[in-house]
Amino acid sequence: MMNRELQTKVAVDNYLRLQFPAQSENESLARVAVASFAAQLDPTMEQLTELKTAVSEAVTNAIIHGYVDSPGEVRIECAIHQGVVEVVIEDDGVGIEDIEQARQPLYTSRPELERSGMGITIMENFVDELVIESIPEHGTKVRMRKRMAPVLDGQ
Amino acid sequence: MQLQVHDGVVVVKLGGELGHHEVETIRNEIEAELERTGHRGLVMSFRDIDFVDSSALGLILGRYRTVTERHGRMALCEVNESLARLFELSGLRRILPVTATVDEALQLVREG
Numbered sequence: 001m002m003n004r005e006l007q008t009k010v011a012v013d014n015y016l017r018l019q020f021p022a023q024s025e026n027e028s029l030a031r032v033a034v035a036s037f038a039a040q041l042d043p044t045m046e047q048l049t050e051l052k053t054a055v056s057e058a059v060t061n062a063i064i065h066g067y068v069d070s071p072g073e074v075r076i077e078c079a080i081h082q083g084v085v086e087v088v089i090e091d092d093g094v095g096i097e098d099i100e101q102a103r104q105p106l107y108t109s110r111p112e113l114e115r116s117g118m119g120i121t122i123m124e125n126f127v128d129e130l131v132i133e134s135i136p137e138h139g140t141k142v143r144m145r146k147r148m149a150p151v152l153d154g155q
Numbered sequence: 156m157q158l159q160v161h162d163g164v165v166v167v168k169l170g171g172e173l174g175h176h177e178v179e180t181i182r183n184e185i186e187a188e189l190e191r192t193g194h195r196g197l198v199m200s201f202r203d204i205d206f207v208d209s210s211a212l213g214l215i216l217g218r219y220r221t222v223t224e225r226h227g228r229m230a231l232c233e234v235n236e237s238l239a240r241l242f243e244l245s246g247l248r249r250i251l252p253v254t255a256t257v258d259e260a261l262q263l264v265r266e267g
Contacts, residue, residue: 024176060175116212
């Protein structure tokens, strides 16, 4: 009985924070860590893949667009509340001047890099809620929410 | 990644993760092989891929540009569900053929 209460508490309210230098070799670690954290909600493989892909897009954007491949730090905060995982990916990079333009499918600010311009479109399609806040010269914060487990009675 | 040449067509078999960090090396190796062999046809197989994001689309579109500039042809094959979904979102299927097997992809590229 004690155990069950403990598990319920963990499932209702848990969090994870990560901070790491903006280097591409950390992208894999970041998306795997977030997916592992979200796995406690017992999601389907498809839900987990979607979350992992969305996180990968946001972290990659922080590194190549936020910091334009120069040194910096990426911070991730994940929280679980009532079957929903919220992931915030933040950088202190150059920011986005025009978020509407950045959201356009196939738009890329760095065509020389062979990017497809589909990163934000993929995020929008793979999570339930996506909010992008950015202050030019200060940084960008991407907040995503995705329901991973059905709403249970009593929550 | 495995690089092979089948009767004048470069066949790339990709495995593992295809994110931003991974695609750079892959791109350089494919470009080097096309340059070295002088072949104009390219087949990319995604059978052993564990993870993909939009970086894979960039990799594919970049190779499509190279091959097209050389007046060659290109086809994709053995695409898993995750990658198929990215193809749908990006409209990539409108410009590149996707087949079930390497043999079918090779046939399409050779017919060109």
